[in-house]
Amino acid sequence: MALDRLKQVAGHAAGTMGPPHPLDPLSEAEIEAAVAIVRKEYANLHFNAVALWEPRKTDMFAWLADPKNAPRPHRVADVVAIGKGSKVFDGVVDLTEGKIVSWKITQGVQPLITMEDLQIVEGIVRRDPKVIEQCGIIGIPPEDMDKVYCDPWTIGYDERFGTSIRLQQALMYYRPHIDDCQYTYPLDFCPVFNADTHEVIHIDVPKVRRPVSKAPPNNYHAAAIEAEGGFRNDLKPINITQPEGVSFKMDGRVLSWQNWKVHIGFNYREGIVLNNITFNDKGTERPVFWRLSLAEMVVPYGNPEHPHQRKHAFDLGEYGGGYMTNSLSLGCDCKGAIHYMDAAFVNRAGAAETIKNAICIHEEDAGILFKHSDFRDNSCTVTRARKLIVSHIFTAANYEYCVYWIFHQDGTIQLEIKLTGILNTYAMNEGEDTHGWGTEVYPGVNAHNHQHLFCLRVDPNIDGPNNTVFQVDAARGPGEVGSAENKYGNAFYAAKKKLSTAGEGMCDYNGETSRTWEMANTNKINPYSKKPVTYKLVSREVPTLLPKEGGLVWKRAGFARHAVHVTKYSDDQIHPAGRHVPQTSGEPSQGLPMWIAQNPSASIDNTDVVLWHTFGITHFPSPEDFPVMPAEPMTLLLRPRNFFTKNPCLDVPPSYCSVPSGVKQGGALVDQLSRLAFDDEKKSCCK
């Protein structure tokens, strides 16, 4: 890394590298420069975050419109640091000018828990006499304390301890053997850890004790599979290659592919951030979205017994989707021709560290893009689709979240999330009643019901920043069956409701009406349809927040109360559950509910708006999810509607095209390698 940094600095000095794009994440050198500037004035801090303080949108728009004359936005670091006594410092450091712009102690908040913060806990818990005592009670002798593990979570919020002390709760497990999966052996008690003093300050012990399970291990690692009869040997390899290279180009972090252009950012909270997304429509670069990210998530668990109400991780706001991101491997996580990007972060000590291969970018064949045959003459056109995927995977303790931002040639952007990893588990006695709050997925293992709720932040820029959101429901036409206006009862239409104020912008889902939301530029009308140019949010996995109104999760995860919120754009409104999420009580609710309550009559009509969409799944575990869960996908689409005047991918070369007059064309992209499964002879379609 030191060498990399030297090269980078040397590159800048020699003028061989341009300056970073204003939206590029801070480089290692910039992170360490920010730390050095802070250190000149403040000592005895450990660093929680040093990340790009994103340029104000007006500055960015001005610079993008006229990069030669408009001022280039400064490189600025957003700094969070922690001092003794859980003191939290929020600072802004201008790297271009080499100075601190602001620095303050923020009272009554706790910044997220980093991986380093987590790593500290296990060793301390193992040595704590009260923990050793509890282990003894459930059957683990003191000499086996090296077999005791914990997943330290933020405490969420516990009214007994409040917000002023930085706390973690330690979800306890046991491994009979070092290679055993600890989630098969959950322990029944839960220590509370003071992250300032590094002490266990409390242990929550259930009334009914649950001795550690004596069930045999339930492992998924290779040795366990070998012992059970070995791996299947009937899978033949599939090879995916791009002998002429990939179809996308990278200019720094600006990706160009199939008329799309997008800046790929990354930060410790949201992970991938897509900025300034444009689509080249026959030579015109039309803005589509200014910024897309997963801005927050919450995973409420449904067991009401104390202290399980604390299990409702805000994985982005409390841990960071970027911080938890995996270093990806070629051929394993990613297959084909892959471009990786690294991610640099600060560590506690203020040094920069890099996760190699944090972001994966690759293309995939996507089946048929469009096809039509004419039945009367067998004329036919068939064109195959390609998609481009920008992805990362993060591990949140037991769970893995695989996040795929997918660009399609037809102007659609798709977000797909796959859940894998391991269920969060709790101990249960033989014959114990789960009361429906969970499922016994293995003897002695209770996997509690939970939801995975994600908040997608969409900053639309549909042919410009002034946009309007409409709620759209499929609706029956007026007029009873038999009436003159609707004799056969078949009339139906798209009922559109304009969301005019932030207060009106809180919408629930309606599966029955196939409800969608349209982000429109009402100043720009499609010349054919006479409707505003639009991108439509099509999302079908939209469960209600199940924790009740007024309860702990409802208060803390205000963003999840509605499927959609729409707010007027503000540079500082990125985090819908608040900037610092751990140990928020939800009183008052941070983030979205607060912003909207401040001015519910704020106009969101034909102005710069942000759409926040909460989606996800409700997960009732079953044994097939254990000991590791086959990936469960969920997806949503952002689709152009009345945005183009025709299908924007007609010029993708067809695999085959014949017309009634007899002319045949195409085949340039038909691979000559597709084969019949049980036949040596190659038979191409393009005779």
Place this chain on the structure above:
Amino acid sequence: MALDRLKQVAGHAAGTMGPPHPLDPLSEAEIEAAVAIVRKEYANLHFNAVALWEPRKTDMFAWLADPKNAPRPHRVADVVAIGKGSKVFDGVVDLTEGKIVSWKITQGVQPLITMEDLQIVEGIVRRDPKVIEQCGIIGIPPEDMDKVYCDPWTIGYDERFGTSIRLQQALMYYRPHIDDCQYTYPLDFCPVFNADTHEVIHIDVPKVRRPVSKAPPNNYHAAAIEAEGGFRNDLKPINITQPEGVSFKMDGRVLSWQNWKVHIGFNYREGIVLNNITFNDKGTERPVFWRLSLAEMVVPYGNPEHPHQRKHAFDLGEYGGGYMTNSLSLGCDCKGAIHYMDAAFVNRAGAAETIKNAICIHEEDAGILFKHSDFRDNSCTVTRARKLIVSHIFTAANYEYCVYWIFHQDGTIQLEIKLTGILNTYAMNEGEDTHGWGTEVYPGVNAHNHQHLFCLRVDPNIDGPNNTVFQVDAARGPGEVGSAENKYGNAFYAAKKKLSTAGEGMCDYNGETSRTWEMANTNKINPYSKKPVTYKLVSREVPTLLPKEGGLVWKRAGFARHAVHVTKYSDDQIHPAGRHVPQTSGEPSQGLPMWIAQNPSASIDNTDVVLWHTFGITHFPSPEDFPVMPAEPMTLLLRPRNFFTKNPCLDVPPSYCSVPSGVKQGGALVDQLSRLAFDDEKKSCCK
């Protein structure tokens, strides 16, 4: 074909081919044998369908259980033929015994319209003086009648003409040039065609006339794209190969792959039929589904103006998803290592005809199957997924439906449907108000709102035929926030409602509760979870039928009134809108509503049941859907829940596996061909 038949007959004679599986579609030889048997007794018929009359389920179960001793089900043909005067004959021919089992005239029905039936209409319409007159009125001179085209549809139902005469409606179009897309030039009138006498018997003419459009063509064929600047040239090839062959095996039409076994049938109505689906669970072949198919669909259009209410095609029941199926091409429709199966049908004249490559079977890489990393020691397992896809594509006049039955290694079966092809269009004048019933997708082109509603027929066989269906809703627990039982308000659970009778088995969708339906075998309990073994239907694209109760579509498409119907199994209940769909009035409603009304209190609890699921999308067209529509996907899952005792694909070889003790394994399936996009050096993960 003659040669193929000779070979087939010779093969049987020489004993080199076994007898067909009882569920195999009729071969060409069998079709022609059935026709010959009928012809011996009946003359002057044209054949509408000669297809496998499926063995009765009890006979099949008996034979499968003991193939050596139980009687082998006979090969039997289900015959539909049409005589002069629209006389309809329904017959059953036992091919094993070489005799007619039943033969009758069926009154008051019309069988589906075949491709040959359709082909007859256009020439007659072009020569009809009244049609020529109407063309003149809207600006097409008599000498241009060769530029006039029609898509002949069944008439659906028109109360003015009833059911006794076999009718088609001719949706009229114009092509300025033979290679122009006619859907850009819809004509405003609609002839009604008598398929018995081959005459135009009526023309529906709108009050307001719409002269043929003078807009320039809007084509997507290669010449048009070349004229507009040519095809994009920045797509590099992606090659997908299986150098060691595919991972599935075919024994006749029985496919084996990754613990799955399934018989792949095909018929003229439903297209692909999957039978006797089993999953090998550690050596035990467990039945999962007896039969899966798309059994019906309806596409109601939303414009109430006469005669558009007649636009509500039952593409399967009125035309046949098998009859309309495409002959697929290697490298175009299908990519990789492909196994094709052909489909044989009867033609009007009684000869067998075969669509080559009607069914495509292939594997695809499916990303990550499961992954977990332990944050404390970076131990990690990542395993890639494979899926197997059985697909066909059918063209229903303007639209293409791509149907993908997807098998996953984790026991999930997925049905994905992609819509592509061309919008159905109608003429509009400049400045004409669409009244919200459609969208002007191009000057003079009104694309009406419509729904695509599919009916999936699921015959579950979850560890045996006696199954029970539960409706499952995510529900909040009892107890207000602050109460002892639900202090923090976070309790939630899966509320299950047993569907006990056919009358109770009619269920609507509820997106808010993430409603699912579970097909359970209540006689078999998962040893860990103590819940019945189950497959769960997860389907999220479930719009309400928008045509109103009591209206024409509501009456004819009874299956679409509810998201789910459950009926007691009956061998003869395959077609939810009835056996013969064209020109049904819906009074009484055929198919599902009739079967349920016959005995609404019939028990569906712990007996052989069928679940019928209606899903789909509501399509409000926009210009980007034209002149050919980028494929729009919809999908649903059948997922095992409490069916296995653990993740059933743990033995798929990992790409990478390392454990805390330091052992590393895996990599056998990591292709050595994945590459960095912008780097020549290969970097494998498995160092």
